[in-house]
Amino acid sequence: MTQESSPSAGASELEGALWHKSTYSGTNNGCVERGKLLTGRQAVRDTKDRDRGALIFDAGVWQSFVNAIRGGTL
Template identity: 75%
Template structure:
């Protein structure tokens, strides 16, 4: 992955992010992959997921399979 892939990414802060700086952002990359990063430490980089892997994660969360 190149840093160019992050150019033009559309980032969204999680609605579950709290006021205690425990925030994460999800970015839709131009390649179709999804990235997740720490809002307060963006210089640290991001974890990047293939579309199918990201969808499987979202489905598991929605179904309660990954409940806290």
């Protein structure tokens, strides 16, 4: 399940998130951050527009995404 948050919706879930900038982010402002939420879910947001909100993924969906990238299927 994926949920898109806005600055007002889901903001409480984003509080306390541990954010990490992607190591693949370049210097051209094409950066994304992943946040591990206290609920165990994962969030992804645009580094240059953090106030816009984030996409929030259940842990299983996020792990499937990571596995697909590591396995070369994405």
